[in-house]
Amino acid sequence: MNSAQTSTDTPHVVICTTGGTITASTAAGGVVVAGDSDPATRAMLDDLRAVLPDSVRVSARAVLDADSSTFGPAEWDVLVDAVEDVLADPGVSGVVVTHGTDTLEETAMALDLVHRDPRPVAITGAQLPADHPDADGPANLLDAVLLAADPVSRDLGVLVVLGRAILQARGVRKWHTTDAVAFARNAPDLPVEGLPAELERPTLRGRARFTDARVDVVACPPGSDAVALRACIAAGARGLVLEGSGSGNLPPLVAEAVAELAVERPDVVVVAGTRVPRGEATATYSGPGGGAELAAHGVLSCGYLRSGQARVLLAALLSTADPVEVRRLWDRYHLYS
Known part of the structure; x- marks a missing residue:
């Protein structure tokens, strides 16, 4: 991905949607149904804009629409291409990817390996469907957008944002099937002084397929x-x-x-x-x-x-x-x- 210099005076965050629980609904018998999420996505964006600071602008791009348990290498390629295409616009300050939590750790790794742009990519999701009375998706999305819009997030690569936790992509894995804090990161203790080792995240020399x-x-x-x-x-x-x-x-x-x-x-x-x-x-x-x-x-x-x-x-x-x-x-x- 490119390394275009961008302005962060008026942040513009693009949300790449892929379906998942964050826009899923509940059918008879309590079965959660992912896919066909356009209405839920529109409602999610309306709610988001109502609470965002006026200085932050958001737009959305539908990339995929399915339960992430169906994702694999082909979908990683699609998402890498989509994020790269979004960041080709120098007016974009950061990207948010909404994603099912089942395979979020693989997608985060795939994106991070090729993400050479200083602008942040935040990937988020939800543990509860959009129509649940305690849905966690709206709060997770708000956190991810604010993070992607903040200049302090530049040069940190791909960040997993869920359950008020912010984690760098490498070493992340889903650690709980239902808890709101769904992800943890396996990594060594950080040094007390000097540059944290986690900031050293080499990217691939070529474009992986x-x-x-x-x-x-x-x-x-x-x-x-x-x-x-x-x-x-x-x-x-x-x-x-x-x-x-x-x-x-x-x-x-x-x-x-x-x-x-x-x-x-x-x-x-x-x-x-x-x-x-x-x-x-x-x-x-x-x-x-x-x-x-x-x-x-x-x-x-x-x-x-x-x-x-x-x-x-x-x-x-x-x-x-x-x-x-x-x-x-x-x-x-x-x-x-």
Whole structure:
């Protein structure tokens, strides 16, 4: 995305809508229905304009309209293109993306990897549908717009704004299915002095196309074998994110298959992560399936990323570089190597 210099004297924030719970309605039996959200979007914008300061101008652009559980690489590409197109206008001060919370963490990562513009992109959503008496979407949208309009948010990349929390994109994951504070961020403690490490967010050199590279996530619980791993390779996966245990360790049968894969298919990039919610995945332990042994076979570690965002990063890198270069670059882009 470009780095156009813009004026923030009269902020103009463009809201890119994608559907999701924030504009969803409730059908008979309490079933939440996403999609066909134009009326709810118009009402949401009317309510927003009624409480915004007169100095902040908002407009909306419909990009997608569905439950985010249906989103994947194709939708990430669509959203990246849409945000880039909006920011081609130097009169825009910032962008807000309204999004379902199910896959918000993947979309936030995809946008952040290519967002080189200093203007902020805030991504928000809701845990309750628009017609719920306690709907949280309006407050979340107001917070996101005010953040995107504020010059203090420049150069921070993509920000997740939900439940009064503001989180940078890398390391974010949905941590609760229903709580208003839906997201948390897995990251190391910040230094007391100096530039916080989180402000160092390198972006990709080229324009990633997430649909160009199939990357699969394989759960590797205790005692699992390599059947799922081999099926993904047979289906054309160019990258694998293996969700292990502890600090990124895999069951022996999976580790054995990974060692064979390193010899037979060096074109397939393998990343090891963990099912543990917080902390860093590292190549620490020896022995069959231990992270250190995996690293000897060229397996990369997820660091502070979890499987969803690691998959996004690996797909992005594989769409812009060959496997040798991906392995060299990996630690530059994942969180705090």
